Amino acid sequence: MALDPHNLLLIALVTAVTLATRVGGALIMARVQLGPSAKGAFEAMPVAVMTAVLAPAALTQGWPEALAAVIAIVVGLRAPMYVVLITGMVCVVLFRMWLS
Amino acid sequence: MHWTGEGDASGALAGATSIWSMLLTYFTPNASIRAMTSSRQEFLDGFRLIVSILIAQTPFGFIVGATSVQKGLSVLEATIMSATVFAGAGQMLALEVWHQPKAWLMVMLAAASVNIRFLLQTASIGPKITHFPPLRRWLSIATMTDPAWGMSEMRHLTRPIRPEFIAGITVPIYVVWVAATTGGAFAGQFIDDPARYGLDFAFVCIFISLVLPFWKRGQGAVLVAVTSGAVAVAAKLAGLGGLYVFIGAIAGVAVAGLAAHRRAGVANGA
Numbered sequence: 001m002a003l004d005p006h007n008l009l010l011i012a013l014v015t016a017v018t019l020a021t022r023v024g025g026a027l028i029m030a031r032v033q034l035g036p037s038a039k040g041a042f043e044a045m046p047v048a049v050m051t052a053v054l055a056p057a058a059l060t061q062g063w064p065e066a067l068a069a070v071i072a073i074v075v076g077l078r079a080p081m082y083v084v085l086i087t088g089m090v091c092v093v094l095f096r097m098w099l100s
Numbered sequence: 101m102h103w104t105g106e107g108d109a110s111g112a113l114a115g116a117t118s119i120w121s122m123l124l125t126y127f128t129p130n131a132s133i134r135a136m137t138s139s140r141q142e143f144l145d146g147f148r149l150i151v152s153i154l155i156a157q158t159p160f161g162f163i164v165g166a167t168s169v170q171k172g173l174s175v176l177e178a179t180i181m182s183a184t185v186f187a188g189a190g191q192m193l194a195l196e197v198w199h200q201p202k203a204w205l206m207v208m209l210a211a212a213s214v215n216i217r218f219l220l221q222t223a224s225i226g227p228k229i230t231h232f233p234p235l236r237r238w239l240s241i242a243t244m245t246d247p248a249w250g251m252s253e254m255r256h257l258t259r260p261i262r263p264e265f266i267a268g269i270t271v272p273i274y275v276v277w278v279a280a281t282t283g284g285a286f287a288g289q290f291i292d293d294p295a296r297y298g299l300d301f302a303f304v305c306i307f308i309s310l311v312l313p314f315w316k317r318g319q320g321a322v323l324v325a326v327t328s329g330a331v332a333v334a335a336k337l338a339g340l341g342g343l344y345v346f347i348g349a350i351a352g353v354a355v356a357g358l359a360a361h362r363r364a365g366v367a368n369g370a
Contacts, residue, residue, distance in 0.1 A: 002174045010207045011177065014194045015184040017211040019242060021218040026226030026241045029219050040360020041353045042220055046189075047321055048328040048352030049213040050311040052345045053193060055329030056336040057304050068301060072308045077316075081309040082159040088305035089298030096295075 064095030139264045146251065146268025153247050154272055157188075158280045163302045164191050165284025170294055171198045178285035182278050186243060189310055190215045192303055213349060221249040228256050229263075236263040243270050320359055328352025 034042065058069030072088035079087075161182070168178035168191075185191050190211040197206035222241050229237055229252075240248075240263060248269045252261050294300045314321050332348025340347065 003177060004172075004174070006203075007173050007177050008180075010194070010198065010203060011181045011184065013204055013208050014181070014190065014211045017208050018185050018187050018190055018215050018218070021212065021215040022222050022242055022244050023238070025219040025222030025224075029223030030226045036364035037357040037361035040363075041357035042216065044321070044324045044353050044356030045349070046214055046217045047311060047314040047324050048349040048356070049193075049345065050189070050307050050314075051325040051352065052328040052332035052348030053196070054304060054307045054311060055348070056333050056344055057307075059333055060336055065301065065304070069304055069308065072305050073312070076308050076312045081156045081306065084309045085159055085163065085302060085305045088308070089301055091298075092301040093296070093298040 062100070064092055064099050067095055067099075068092040139262075142262045142264035143268035146265045147272055149251050150247050150269050150273060154276050157273065157276050160188055160306060161277050161280025162284035162287070163299075163306060164188055164195075165281035165286070166288030166291065166294075166299060167192065167195050167284075167303065168281070169285045169288035170291070170299070171195045173285070175282065175285040175289065179278060179282045182281035185211070186245070186274060186277065187211075187215055187218075188277070189307075192306060196303065209346065213346075217246075218244055221246075225249055225252055225256075225261075228252070229261055229266075231260065232263050240266045240270070243274065245270065245273055247273065320356065323359065324352040324356045327355045 054069075057065070059066050068088050068091035071091050072084050075087045076084040164182070165178050168181060169175065173181065181191060185194075193210040193214050194207040197203065197210050200206045222244050225244070226241060229240060232240065248266055251269055252266060255261050255265060291297065291299060311325070315325055328348040328351055330348075331351035332344050335344035335347040
């Protein structure tokens with residue numbers, strides 16, 4: 001049960017930023033009138049970030065990861081997260097054995 | 101922590117529980133008992149709406165905990181992180197850049213970029229809960245999650261939101277989240293080769309699950325996703341290191357801003 005100063009610092013920073021996004025909305029954003037393009041940009045941010053994380057991780061590592069990701073997406077259109085997790089992880093393990 | 105918007109089912113549930121609470125109120129003679137019963141009822145209303153989300157949350161928390169340990173956090177640190185940050189996608193993304201150069205800056209950017217949605221959520225819900233006592237109001241805001249936000253917005257359409265309702269959503273999610281992460285962190289200690297179990301691929305699966313409800317929202321979201329995905333892949337292949345996420349995201353956000361600007365222009369007849 002070690003506590004490492006580097007880890008604790010990063011945890012504190014992530015906590016502070018997250019808290020700021022939650023409190024900041026009620027405190028500041030509720031009083032600011034955003035223009036349509038700013039609002040559209042804000043709303044798109046989570047999708048844009050998550051896709052920008054996802055696409056390179058899925059597509060640039062090799063065939064096993066790319067195929068498993070495509071299957072996970074198809075499954076995810078219907079199934080909840082835990083099914084996507086299990087399917088994706090099983091597929092990637094199998095494809096890595098077969099394709100490399 | 102995502103919300104898939106099971107509008108019909110939860111609407112019917114909310115209807116059924118409100119009839120139940122009306123009956124309870126009618127048959128409870130004493131006013132203070134009546135108030136207590138309705139507080140409890142509000143909590144239970146919230147709780148019932150998110151039972152399915154709790155089940156989905158468990159494996160997610162488990163993976164985040166296991167990933168934390170793989171990234172060099174102790175079990176205690178993983179628990180502290182979940183208990184203080186309390187935002188799954190932000191935690192997962194921050195862990196991805198935990199050991200990059202300038203990690204302190206990278207984790208802040210990572211957390212800010214996915215958690216920025218809270219800014220819009222609490223901006224919308226904040227003015228709707230000004231009748232809460234201050235402590236409960238700010239506690240509700242400081243612990244806002246996608247399900248708590250979504251369900252509260254829905255509640256607000258039919259009746260005033262009560263603090264107990266939000267607590268009925270947030271408290272169980274918090275308990276399950278911290279417990280699942282701790283369990284995952286504990287189990288993660290015994291996994292020496294994460295790739296063997298596909299554990300290194302779990303975060304791709306999680307982000308697929310988190311982002312799919314957004315993709316399904318329509319053409320606009322798909323355009324944003326395709327842009328940010330393609331630009332991020334190109335930036336990574338071009339050897340831009342850890343910056344590719346931000347380059348891809350900025351491209352997607354720019355497209356969204358332009359599209360919204362054009363829509364507004366059309367609406368104004370310009």
